[in-house]
Amino acid sequence: MKLVIDAFGGDNAPSAVIEGVVKALGSWDDFNIIITGKEDAILDELKKYGTVDMGRIVIIDAPEVISCDEQPTIAVKRKKNSSLVAAMDVMARGEADCLISAGSTGAVLTGATLIVRRIPGVKRPALAPVMPTVGKPVLLLDCGANADCKPEYLEQFAIMGSAYMEGVMGISSPAVGLINNGEEENKGSELTKAAHALLKETDVNFKGNCEAREIFSGDYDVLVTDGFTGNVVLKEVEGFASALFGILKRELTSSFVTKIGAGLSKPAFKRVKKLMDYTEYGGAPLLGINGGIIKAHGSSDAKAFVNAIRQARQYVAGNLTEKIAQRINVVENTKTND
Amino acid sequence: MKLVIDAFGGDNAPSAVIEGVVKALGSWDDFNIIITGKEDAILDELKKYGTVDMGRIVIIDAPEVISCDEQPTIAVKRKKNSSLVAAMDVMARGEADCLISAGSTGAVLTGATLIVRRIPGVKRPALAPVMPTVGKPVLLLDCGANADCKPEYLEQFAIMGSAYMEGVMGISSPAVGLINNGEEENKGSELTKAAHALLKETDVNFKGNCEAREIFSGDYDVLVTDGFTGNVVLKEVEGFASALFGILKRELTSSFVTKIGAGLSKPAFKRVKKLMDYTEYGGAPLLGINGGIIKAHGSSDAKAFVNAIRQARQYVAGNLTEKIAQRINVVENTKTND
Numbered sequence: 001m002k003l004v005i006d007a008f009g010g011d012n013a014p015s016a017v018i019e020g021v022v023k024a025l026g027s028w029d030d031f032n033i034i035i036t037g038k039e040d041a042i043l044d045e046l047k048k049y050g051t052v053d054m055g056r057i058v059i060i061d062a063p064e065v066i067s068c069d070e071q072p073t074i075a076v077k078r079k080k081n082s083s084l085v086a087a088m089d090v091m092a093r094g095e096a097d098c099l100i101s102a103g104s105t106g107a108v109l110t111g112a113t114l115i116v117r118r119i120p121g122v123k124r125p126a127l128a129p130v131m132p133t134v135g136k137p138v139l140l141l142d143c144g145a146n147a148d149c150k151p152e153y154l155e156q157f158a159i160m161g162s163a164y165m166e167g168v169m170g171i172s173s174p175a176v177g178l179i180n181n182g183e184e185e186n187k188g189s190e191l192t193k194a195a196h197a198l199l200k201e202t203d204v205n206f207k208g209n210c211e212a213r214e215i216f217s218g219d220y221d222v223l224v225t226d227g228f229t230g231n232v233v234l235k236e237v238e239g240f241a242s243a244l245f246g247i248l249k250r251e252l253t254s255s256f257v258t259k260i261g262a263g264l265s266k267p268a269f270k271r272v273k274k275l276m277d278y279t280e281y282g283g284a285p286l287l288g289i290n291g292g293i294i295k296a297h298g299s300s301d302a303k304a305f306v307n308a309i310r311q312a313r314q315y316v317a318g319n320l321t322e323k324i325a326q327r328i329n330v331v332e333n334t335k336t337n338d
Numbered sequence: 339m340k341l342v343i344d345a346f347g348g349d350n351a352p353s354a355v356i357e358g359v360v361k362a363l364g365s366w367d368d369f370n371i372i373i374t375g376k377e378d379a380i381l382d383e384l385k386k387y388g389t390v391d392m393g394r395i396v397i398i399d400a401p402e403v404i405s406c407d408e409q410p411t412i413a414v415k416r417k418k419n420s421s422l423v424a425a426m427d428v429m430a431r432g433e434a435d436c437l438i439s440a441g442s443t444g445a446v447l448t449g450a451t452l453i454v455r456r457i458p459g460v461k462r463p464a465l466a467p468v469m470p471t472v473g474k475p476v477l478l479l480d481c482g483a484n485a486d487c488k489p490e491y492l493e494q495f496a497i498m499g500s501a502y503m504e505g506v507m508g509i510s511s512p513a514v515g516l517i518n519n520g521e522e523e524n525k526g527s528e529l530t531k532a533a534h535a536l537l538k539e540t541d542v543n544f545k546g547n548c549e550a551r552e553i554f555s556g557d558y559d560v561l562v563t564d565g566f567t568g569n570v571v572l573k574e575v576e577g578f579a580s581a582l583f584g585i586l587k588r589e590l591t592s593s594f595v596t597k598i599g600a601g602l603s604k605p606a607f608k609r610v611k612k613l614m615d616y617t618e619y620g621g622a623p624l625l626g627i628n629g630g631i632i633k634a635h636g637s638s639d640a641k642a643f644v645n646a647i648r649q650a651r652q653y654v655a656g657n658l659t660e661k662i663a664q665r666i667n668v669v670e671n672t673k674t675n676d
Contacts, residue, residue: 239552255605
C-alpha cells in the first residue's frame, strides 16, 4: 500500500505532518509513504525522531508552497513544483493509492479534479467530512466542492457516501438522508424535490428528508446536500460550538461557587469535548476522484495526521475507488439503457 | 393601537395564549386586542384571571382550527371559519395593525399572502426570527417562506430586515451580512454572487459575505439568505444545542463528583440557557406583508406570547409597514428610472 502526503499543507506544517507520519509508521507496517515538499526541511524534521525506517519513505523535493490566500486554479496551474501539485502528480502517475493534504481546500479540489481526475461516470466529486452526533457519526456530502448542484449530483453523492461508510467505516446498508427544509416528501426547494424523487429510485438505503434539527440525532449514516448548504451546516456548528463554550466558560468562571463546580465537572466536559472532536475522524475524503484523496483540517495536529493516515489505509484496503466506480457505473448504465 | 391574536395556534393553545394576553393587558395600556377562536373556550380561559378589562377585548367566534398536518393552501381556503383565517380577515379589513399567531408556519405564510397580501413592490415576504448570539441578537431572513430565491428577493430582504432592526430594535444603521460559503466576494453560489453585487448597490449597511462560522459572532444585526438555507441555519442550531445539552447532562450525571460539580455550576448553566432562549425575543415577524404579522414559535408559553405582544406593539409604534413600503418604493422606483 502506497500513500502520499503533502508535508507543507496546513497551519502546523511541516512539523505536525512529519510527526504524524513517524507515529503512523510506528503503528502500522502495511504501508509505504511518499512525502512531498522542501526536502531539507522534511529531513530536518525526520531527524528529530531518531530511528525512522527510511526504507518506507520516499521524499520528493517540491520547494513551492500554495497558500490559502491564492486563487486555487491559478496556483495549481502555476506552482508545478509545489508540495501539493507534486503529490497530485504522484497520484496521476499511479504511484500511490491515496493522498493526504491539509492544504487549501480549493487547491486540493482543483488539483484533484485537474490532475488526478474524476472516476469515469462521476459528474462531480464531493467533499465528505464525518461529523460527530449524539449517536453514530454521520458523513455529510457535499461540503463545499460544488456550490451549485443538480439533482443527479446529489443522487451520486448518496451512492458514493454509502460506498464510503460501508467500505471504510464498516457500516452495512448505511441510512441515507436528504437535508431539507421539511420532512414531508412534497416539501423542499426545486433541487431537493427533484433529488428526493431520484433518491427513491436508487439502491441506497434512503430514509427520506432530514430536517436540519435531526442532523445530530444519530439516525443517519450519510447526509446528502448541495455544497453550499453542506458548507453552511458544517461551519455553523463549528461557530456555534465555539461561541457556546465561550459563553459557558465566562459564566462558569463568574463566581467562586461556579468555579468550584466547573472544576469538579471537568472530567465530564473533557469527555464531551472528545466526543465533539473532529480530529478523531481524520480528514474529509474527496469522493469521486480516481484515487483516494483525504483533505485534512487546516489546523490538524500530529494526532489528526495519524488519524488521516489510518483513514487513507482504510480507504485503500476497502478498494474504495474501485467500489465507487462500480456502483456509479451500474447506475449510469441502467439510465442509459432505460 | 389594535392587535389581533389567534387563540388556537400553537401547542399550548388556548390557555397559554389567553394567559399571555391577560398579562400583556396588565403590563401595557396602549393597545386593545381582538381574539379569534372558539368563543366559549376563550371566555372560560379569561374567567380564570378574575378582573380583566373586557373593554379592551373583542372576541370573534371562529370555531375551526387549522392543524400543522394540514396542507396550508387548502386549509386556508377551506377553513374560512378558523381562528387563523378569522384573524387574517381582521387584518385585511384594516381593523387591526398587527397579528400574532403560533399556528402552522405554512398556514400563517399562506394566509398572510393570500388574505392580508403583500406591500406593493415587495416581491416576496420573508420570515425573520431573531437569533441570540455571543453579542447582540441577529435577525435572520428568510427562514422558510421561500425555498427558492432570486437575487432581487435577497436584496429586498436586506432592506426589510434593516428597517425592522432600526424601527423595532432601535439599532441605527444595522450591519447586514450575506450568508455564504466563503468570505471573499468572488465566492459563492450563482445566487449569492448575484445577490452580493446587488447588495453593494443598496443603501443598507452591507458588510459583505458572512461565513456560517460567523453567524453567532455578534458582528451582524441582519443576516440575509434564501429560505432553504435560513431554515437549515435555524433548525440546525436548535437540534445541535439540544443534542449537546443532552450529552452534557449525561456526562455531568455520570459520577458522584461531576454531579456535585454540576449542582454548583447550575447558576451558570441557567444564565447560558436564558441567553439562548428564543422566547425572550417573542416571535418571528413576516416582513413585507401589508400589516404586521408575528409568527410565534409553536411551543410558545405565556411568557413567549407576552413577548410577542410586546414585539407587535413595537412593530406598530415604529410604523414598520409604512417604513418598509417607503424603502422598497424608493429602491424599486430608482430601478425603473435607471
